[in-house]
Amino acid sequence: MITMQINELEAKLQQTQIILDKSPSLVFLMVPETLQFVFVNASLLTCLDYSQDEMLAMSANQLNPAFSDDYCQSILAPLLSGEQESVDFEMAFIRKNHEIVPVAMFLRLVEMGDSKLLLAIAHDITIKQQHEAHISRLTNFYKALSEVNQAIVRMHDEAALFPLVCRVAVELGGVAMAFIAQVDARQGWIKPVVSYGHGKSSVDGLVIAVTEQTGILATAFHERRIVVIDNSAVDKLSYLADEDVRTFGWQSAATFPIMRAGEVFALLTVHHQYSHAFELPLVNLISEMCGDISFALDNFDREHQRKLLEDESKQASLVYQYSSQAMMVTDADNQIISVNHAYTTVTGYAAHEVIGKNPSVLSSGRHDAEFYKTIWNTLKAYQYWQGRIWSKRKNGEIYPEWMAINLVLDEEGEPYRYVATFYDITDKVRAEELIWKQANYDLLTELPNRYMLHQRLVQEVSYAQHSGHGVALLYIDLDQFKEVNDTLGHQMGDLLLVQVAQRIRLAVNSNDIVARLGGDEFVVIVPLSDGKDNLTDIAQNVITQLAASFDISVDKRVIHISASIGIALCPDDANTADDLLREAEQAMYAAKQAGRNRLSFYTVALQQKAQNRLRLLSDLRYALTTQQFELHFQPIVDLNTGRITKAEALIRWQHPEHGWMSPVEFIPLAEETGLIIALGDWVFKEAATWARRWQQNSADGSSIQVSVNMSPVQFKDATVKLADWLAYLQNLGLSGENLVIEITEGLLLDASTLITDKLLTFRDAGIKVSMDDFGTGYSALSYLKKFDIDYLKIDQSFVRDICIDPSDLALSEAIVVMAHKLGLRVIAEGVETAAQRDLLVQCGCDYAQGYYFSPALPPAEFELFIRDNQAAAI
Numbered sequence: 016m017i018t019m020q021i022n023e024l025e026a027k028l029q030q031t032q033i034i035l036d037k038s039p040s041l042v043f044l045m046v047p048e049t050l051q052f053v054f055v056n057a058s059l060l061t062c063l064d065y066s067q068d069e070m071l072a073m074s075a076n077q078l079n080p081a082f083s084d085d086y087c088q089s090i091l092a093p094l095l096s097g098e099q100e101s102v103d104f105e106m107a108f109i110r111k112n113h114e115i116v117p118v119a120m121f122l123r124l125v126e127m128g129d130s131k132l133l134l135a136i137a138h139d140i141t142i143k144q145q146h147e148a149h150i151s152r153l154t155n156f157y158k159a160l161s162e163v164n165q166a167i168v169r170m171h172d173e174a175a176l177f178p179l180v181c182r183v184a185v186e187l188g189g190v191a192m193a194f195i196a197q198v199d200a201r202q203g204w205i206k207p208v209v210s211y212g213h214g215k216s217s218v219d220g221l222v223i224a225v226t227e228q229t230g231i232l233a234t235a236f237h238e239r240r241i242v243v244i245d246n247s248a249v250d251k252l253s254y255l256a257d258e259d260v261r262t263f264g265w266q267s268a269a270t271f272p273i274m275r276a277g278e279v280f281a282l283l284t285v286h287h288q289y290s291h292a293f294e295l296p297l298v299n300l301i302s303e304m305c306g307d308i309s310f311a312l313d314n315f316d317r318e319h320q321r322k323l324l325e326d327e328s329k330q331a332s333l334v335y336q337y338s339s340q341a342m343m344v345t346d347a348d349n350q351i352i353s354v355n356h357a358y359t360t361v362t363g364y365a366a367h368e369v370i371g372k373n374p375s376v377l378s379s380g381r382h383d384a385e386f387y388k389t390i391w392n393t394l395k396a397y398q399y400w401q402g403r404i405w406s407k408r409k410n411g412e413i414y415p416e417w418m419a420i421n422l423v424l425d426e427e428g429e430p431y432r433y434v435a436t437f438y439d440i441t442d443k444v445r446a447e448e449l450i451w452k453q454a455n456y457d458l459l460t461e462l463p464n465r466y467m468l469h470q471r472l473v474q475e476v477s478y479a480q481h482s483g484h485g486v487a488l489l490y491i492d493l494d495q496f497k498e499v500n501d502t503l504g505h506q507m508g509d510l511l512l513v514q515v516a517q518r519i520r521l522a523v524n525s526n527d528i529v530a531r532l533g534g535d536e537f538v539v540i541v542p543l544s545d546g547k548d549n550l551t552d553i554a555q556n557v558i559t560q561l562a563a564s565f566d567i568s569v570d571k572r573v574i575h576i577s578a579s580i581g582i583a584l585c586p587d588d589a590n591t592a593d594d595l596l597r598e599a600e601q602a603m604y605a606a607k608q609a610g611r612n613r614l615s616f617y618t619v620a621l622q623q624k625a626q627n628r629l630r631l632l633s634d635l636r637y638a639l640t641t642q643q644f645e646l647h648f649q650p651i652v653d654l655n656t657g658r659i660t661k662a663e664a665l666i667r668w669q670h671p672e673h674g675w676m677s678p679v680e681f682i683p684l685a686e687e688t689g690l691i692i693a694l695g696d697w698v699f700k701e702a703a704t705w706a707r708r709w710q711q712n713s714a715d716g717s718s719i720q721v722s723v724n725m726s727p728v729q730f731k732d733a734t735v736k737l738a739d740w741l742a743y744l745q746n747l748g749l750s751g752e753n754l755v756i757e758i759t760e761g762l763l764l765d766a767s768t769l770i771t772d773k774l775l776t777f778r779d780a781g782i783k784v785s786m787d788d789f790g791t792g793y794s795a796l797s798y799l800k801k802f803d804i805d806y807l808k809i810d811q812s813f814v815r816d817i818c819i820d821p822s823d824l825a826l827s828e829a830i831v832v833m834a835h836k837l838g839l840r841v842i843a844e845g846v847e848t849a850a851q852r853d854l855l856v857q858c859g860c861d862y863a864q865g866y867y868f869s870p871a872l873p874p875a876e877f878e879l880f881i882r883d884n885q886a887a888a889i
Contacts, residue, residue: 041108041118041137043070044127047095050075050082053132062139064111078108091133094124105140117141167311171318173281180283180308181211188301190285190292191265194218195273196232197281200225205232205282212286214263217255230254235270236279241302243269246290249818249850266290271301274309276316283308338436341416345433349373361416361439363409374435379405379413390420394433398422403440415444457531459509460516468530468538472592475528475540476585485543487550490581490599491519491557493535494611499574510567511574518560523553538596543584554580554614562612577612579603588617632688634670635681639693643669646701647871648721650880651842651864654856659884661755661842661862663722664702665871666694686728695729700743705874707749709881719881722755722785727762730770737776744780751781755806759787763802771802778803785842789830799837807834809860811845818850828858835859 041062044054055070063070063078075082093099101123108116118137125134170176177195184193192212196205205223210216227233232254235242244250245267247260265286273281283305287293293301341358345351351369359365362377369376382405393400401419408414418437425431455467463471472488479486493515500508512535519529519537528540541553558578565574581602589595598617606615638644644666651661668676685691702721710718729735744751756777762770763786777784785806786799799807809830813823827843834841843855846865855863869880 039138041135041139043135044125045075045133045135047091047124047131047133050133059137062110062116063108069111079106091122094122094133100124108137167307170311172315173312176308176311177209177281178211180304181209184283184285184301185212188285189287191263191288192217192286193283195281195283196221196223198225198236198279200278205236208281214259214265214286217259217263221254223254231268231270232282232284235272235282239272239279241269241271241298243267243293243298245293248290248848264288267292269293269298269301271305273305273312275312280309280312340436340438343369343374343435343437345374345435347430347432349433357438361408361437362406368409377406379407381405381413394420394422398424404437406437415440417443460513460531462516462537463528463530465530465532468528468532468540469592469596471528471530472540472595475542476590476592476595479543479585480590482544485587486585486595487541487543488583488585488595488599489539489541489550489554489557490583490596490603491537491539491561492579492603492607493561494577494579494607496535496576499576503574507567511565511576514565514567515561515576518563519557522557522560527553538599550582551614554582558612558614579606579611580614581606581617582614583617631681632684635685635688635690638668638670639690639697643671644694644697645669645873646698646705647873648705648877649864649871650869650877650884651722651862652868654852654860654863657884657887659719659881661720661722662877663757663864663871664698664705664724666698667871682726686726689728689732691726691728692732692735695726695735696739699723699725699740703740703744703747703749703754706753707747709878710749710753712878718753720753720755720783722757724757724787727759730758730762730773731767733769735773737773741776741780751777752783755783755785757785757787757808760789774802788844799839804839806840806842806862809841809843811865814843814845814851814855814865815847817854818848824854824858827855827860831858831860 038056039058040056041059042054042056043052043059045052051074052070055067060067060070065073090102090104094102101121103119103121105117105119108118110116117140119140121136123134124131126132167176170179181193181195184190190212192210192214194207194210194215196218197208198205203225205225207218207221210218223230223232225233225236228237231242231244234240247265247267263286265288267287267290268284270282270284272279273283275281283301285293285301338355338357341361342355343351343358344353351372351374354364354366354369358369362369364376390400390402399419399421401417403415404418405413406416416437417440418435421434422430423432423434455464456462457464475486478484496508496511499511512531515535516529516531516537519539523529523539523541526542530538530540532538539553539557541550543550558580561576561578565576566572567574581599581604583589583595583599583602585595588598602615602617605618606613609615645668646664647667648662648664650659651663652658653660666678666682668678668681670676682691685694702723706719706721741751744754774784783805784803785808786804787808788810789807807830809827813827813830816823817827818824831841840861841859842862842864843851843860844864846852846855846863846867848867851865852863852867872880
């Protein structure tokens with residue numbers, strides 16, 4: 016009988032457990048005195064991401080420090096004393112991943128046998144709070160909209176309206192910061208004119224070019240639409256520094272175009288401290304407010320225009336009579352009916368001398384009939400023309416003037432009056448001519464300068480490419496010119512340069528272009544329509560002319576100089592003006608190095624490349640014997656624990672002349688020449704030495720597993736003896752499990768005995784094998800198990816766009832699933848953001864490395880980095 020009762024009680028308990036686990040409520044029991052958990056249901060475990068064992072080993076204080084002794088006295092004491100049967104209140108739980116969960120809590124004291132327990136039933140109220148916040152935001156912006164509409168009635172321009180809009184958006188609308196950027200298409204910029212709120216100084220001095228195509232402001236301007244960023248951590252606020260976004264806590268933003276006369280006049284941008292704050296109802300409200308602002312701006316313009324017309328009607332006669340610009344009015348038949356005083360001053364004609372006559376009395380004779388036909392056609396089409404025109408004064412003097420003509424139509428749309436205004440621009444034209452000459456010609460030699468040379472060279476190169484003819488460039492540099500300046504002074508040097516320019520002009524053909532680059536450097540552009548045979552003669556003639564003595568010194572001392580000339584051809588040597596100039600200069604230096612006073616043609620660029628390659632190869636051989644290489648280590652983080660358990664060893668070269676050199680610059684050369692064998696041997700042993708040191712220094716005996724990249728050349732070379740490597744590990748007392756060999760996909764496609772034997776040797780020694788850049792090559796999946804691959808590394812090309820490209824996310828997740836099915840672990844490369852890391856965690860990826868965690872570090876810095884990481888994980 017007793018056994019049956021026990022069975023019934025156990026069955027009821029099991030049913031109760033099932034019911035509570037199925038309940039969406041968060042249910043748990045606690046010991047009143049210690050707040051220790053004695054029961055938790057499945058919904059609570061799922062919500063907080065803890066296991067049952069973890070929860071039962073915890074107390075309520077660990078879910079929220081608010082469960083303190085003081086808190087117990089104020090909330091729990093009435094329950095324990097029997098004054099109240101239950102209490103309910105709102106508070107927050109802290110998930111295992113430190114996220115906050117707001118909950119509505121119900122507490123009741125219940126009897127369980129001989130003891131009393133606290134029964135807690137909680138409900139996640141995140142959605143409720145979000146809904147309340149949403150309603151609050153809408154209510155606040157309704158207030159802001161009302162305030163703006165009231166202000167529009169009493170304001171007269173945007174200078175007063177815009178500051179108010181930003182202020183009410185923050186104070187009434189609840190946004191963190193608001194600013195209005197004004198657009199000036201003619202000046203080519205978009206920049207803030209007013210801002211308000213927390214962090215408003217972050218946009219001080221911000222200027223965005225209207226040609227910019229990306230970013231929230233540029234997109235809203237060009238596409239004339241509202242642009243919303245729901246999460247600034249994912250979609251960067253390109254116009255602000257990331258540091259400012261983090262400092263001021265902005266999570267979302269939205270930009271709204273403000274129209275004026277049908278065009279985007281300004282952009283209202285609002286920031287919020289919450290992500291996804293700008294939902295559709297709120298966006299519609301702000302859009303409505305911007306529409307009201309646009310309506311007000313158009314009203315401002317209409318009112319302004321009305322006042323202008325009133326003022327103009329009063330001032331027209333005064334302006335006409337006393338204007339500093341000459342003015343002339345003709346009737347529909349183009350007969351002069353009125354002129355002002357300035358007209359007489361400029362032209363010399365009194366009013367009675369021209370009234371009733373045609374304006375052609377001022378004709379200079381410099382313009383043909385087509386010019387005047389264009390003016391009349393423009394007036395007919397647009398009722399307006401302006402431009403430069405040459406006229407003749409009464410005394411016969413020809414002068415330039417700037418004229419504007421307006422056609423006034425009658426009520427039927429027919430010509431009624433022509434109103435012309437003009438002024439003398441003689442001084443302006445002279446200044447323009449001087450400025451143009453100064454900008455394009457060398458003031459000393461009067462030759463084209465560097466700017467004009469480039470323009471002419473671009474033209475000649477373009478013509479040569481289209482015509483099939485060539486063009487040559489002679490780059491002339493004077494020898495011994497510095498000695499002339501140093502001994503005779505710069506004034507004598509300038510006189511010498513003037514004579515040099517004259518001699519070069521005489522030495523070349525009349526259609527060749529001579530220019531001065533600066534200093535003692537000159538250039539001659541030689542069109543090659545008649546072939547290339549005379550190039551040497553031209554260059555030699557220049558050398559001969561400049562080698563002749565110069566007599567320019569005060570004491571009649573004879574000066575001797577010479578010239579070195581470099582010659583480059585288009586299209587033989589280069590296809591652009593810049594390349595042609597650079598290669599001619601290189602040829603000139605070759606002429607100087609060959610002894611000066613000579614010419615040199617540009618040689619094929621490959622020769623220089625070969626010289627550089629030979630020099631780098633020589634340096635590379637020397638670098639290994641003089642200990643110029645150093646290993647840096649990039650941390651690899653366990654995504655489950657956040658601890659650094661691995662590192663990739665990356666070689667760096669401290670070149671004595673060029674500084675730190677990337678492996679991209681010298682590894683291919685080392686592979687081509689076989690130096691990779693000795694270099695790879697050094698890398699393996701150096702990495703093993705550091706791995707052993709970190710194992711010995713580890714406080715808990717753990718070790719850092721170091722990955723070493725191994726070139727396919729090393730695998731295919733029979734001289735690479737892995738037995739020496741294993742012996743080195745044995746001498747260090749280091750297990751093979753502390754090392755990983757990284758290989759490329761393509762290596763497995765050439766599964767020769769030499770390669771497979773090495774892979775098997777690594778396996779037998781306990782050394783792991785990682786396949787680098789997985790997914791970018793053509794490896795067969797069957798090889799993953801055949802060769803005992805331990806790790807797959809997802810290539811950074813997939814990780815880079817994982818947050819924005821669903822296909823990259825799907826591929827990464829597929830790689831992880833496939834690897835895990837095969838018993839492999841996965842490492843993601845190139846992780847640069849927290850969002851990328853979080854998606855990889857969701858995919859189940861095991862490890863990650865990249866600049867988000869740390870770049871490759873020198874050993875000493877890496878050790879400090881490990882130490883900080885381990886301390887943070889404790």
